[in-house]
Amino acid sequence: MTQSLRIGYIVPQFPGQTHIFFWREIQALEEMGHEVHVFSTRKPPPGLIAHDWSDQAMERTTYLGSVNPISAAIAATGLMSKGLPGWMLREGGRFAKDAVLTFSAAQQLAKHAKSLKLDHIHAHSCARASLIACFAHHLGAPKYSHTLHGPLSDYGPGQRLKWEYASFATVITQKLLNEISKELEGHLPERIAIRPMGVDTDALSRSAPYTVPERGRPIKVFSCGRLNIVKGHQDLMSATRQLIDQGVDIRVEIAGEDDDGGHGYRTELEAHLKKLHLQDHVKLLGAIDADQVKAKLEESHLFVLASWHEPLGVAYMEAMSMGVPTIGTDAGGVRELIEDSVNGYLVEPKAPSQLARVIRTLAGDPAALQRLSEAGRAHVVENFRASLGAETLVSEITYQLRR
Numbered sequence: 001m002t003q004s005l006r007i008g009y010i011v012p013q014f015p016g017q018t019h020i021f022f023w024r025e026i027q028a029l030e031e032m033g034h035e036v037h038v039f040s041t042r043k044p045p046p047g048l049i050a051h052d053w054s055d056q057a058m059e060r061t062t063y064l065g066s067v068n069p070i071s072a073a074i075a076a077t078g079l080m081s082k083g084l085p086g087w088m089l090r091e092g093g094r095f096a097k098d099a100v101l102t103f104s105a106a107q108q109l110a111k112h113a114k115s116l117k118l119d120h121i122h123a124h125s126c127a128r129a130s131l132i133a134c135f136a137h138h139l140g141a142p143k144y145s146h147t148l149h150g151p152l153s154d155y156g157p158g159q160r161l162k163w164e165y166a167s168f169a170t171v172i173t174q175k176l177l178n179e180i181s182k183e184l185e186g187h188l189p190e191r192i193a194i195r196p197m198g199v200d201t202d203a204l205s206r207s208a209p210y211t212v213p214e215r216g217r218p219i220k221v222f223s224c225g226r227l228n229i230v231k232g233h234q235d236l237m238s239a240t241r242q243l244i245d246q247g248v249d250i251r252v253e254i255a256g257e258d259d260d261g262g263h264g265y266r267t268e269l270e271a272h273l274k275k276l277h278l279q280d281h282v283k284l285l286g287a288i289d290a291d292q293v294k295a296k297l298e299e300s301h302l303f304v305l306a307s308w309h310e311p312l313g314v315a316y317m318e319a320m321s322m323g324v325p326t327i328g329t330d331a332g333g334v335r336e337l338i339e340d341s342v343n344g345y346l347v348e349p350k351a352p353s354q355l356a357r358v359i360r361t362l363a364g365d366p367a368a369l370q371r372l373s374e375a376g377r378a379h380v381v382e383n384f385r386a387s388l389g390a391e392t393l394v395s396e397i398t399y400q401l402r403r
């Protein structure tokens with residue numbers, strides 16, 4: 001029987017609009033009998049707090065973002081003897097800035113780790129959260145690990161330091177593992193596990209069988225993702241305009257918000273929507289909670305996310321788990337989730353015309369829609385359950401503690 005663990009769990013700006021995966025993993029760890037203490041850098045803006053579990057998550061999260069000059073000074077002093085001057089020289093000016101910004105948080109985390117008697121700390125990021133865990137370890141906290149959720153270039157400087165002191169790491173796709181194996185050769189931990197993010201396939205299951213669009217009725221398309229140019233919502237809008245011009249009756253709903261709580265990229269999408277005269281066909285729903293996402297998926301005929309780049313795609317997993325035929329883009333690691341024409345469809349990113357053709361083809365092929373509904377659900381249940389991530393963390397932490 002696996003021993004009960006005390007795990008420190010760091011997620012940046014928690015709970016964010018796409019953080020349902022982390023919440024599920026925390027619950028899975030606790031259901032396995034482990035004690036989880038949640039840390040974060042800061043709270044999200046009010047406009048991004050949309051989940052029914054957000055208040056509960058914030059109540060149990062210790063936020064490390066407020067800078068305490070005394071804590072920062074203690075950390076800087078303690079890290080000097082561990083190699084800080086050499087790290088700054090090796091990693092450069094951008095790293096030095098990040099280091100200064102994380103000193104206080106690292107000292108606070110080390111203090112909490114000691115009082116809570118944590119066995120291990122896991123950072124669900126390779127950006128500053130990982131650096132905080134790294135510095136905290138050098139200040140007396142237990143070993144740490146981290147997860148790479150996307151291209152290494154997205155996670156800031158100091159990667160060699162963060163990885164070489166990690167006891168292990170997880171990455172979400174083979175593609176990312178191949179990339180870091182080349183870029184960080186000689187600085188990687190002994191053990192790196194490929195463990196995709198997962199979804200709660202029991203919760204994300206239909207209350208009624210999937211039904212194809214009725215003849216003469218509009219096809220309902222749902223999309224869910226941050227309002228950011230790389231999510232490709234503007235391409236879905238352009239594809240929608242083409243379909244309408246071709247006589248296809250389509251209704252599109254897009255859930256998600258920009259990182260500024262509605263005052264950022266959303267304004268550009270609203271302008272694009274008006275320019276294409278899609279007010280009667282496309283709705284921006286803003287940030288909605290998990291129950292609302294599930295309800296939207298259950299009433300939709302298709303799920304579409306036209307990302308320019310997607311490391312893997314939890315939103316795709318959720319749709320497939322709900323038995324909704326799914327169209328993604330052949331970008332990033334999505335091909336490791338969606339097998340084209342088998343359990344979903346892939347189109348090229350930034351290709352609204354191709355996206356429109358695939359939507360139109362599927363809308364007229366009820367048998368294909370029914371087949372994709374069943375195949376997508378089965379694939380996610382077998383390979384992308386949320387509990388798999390928790391099981392991997394426990395296995396790797398236990399291995400490190402027994403060494």
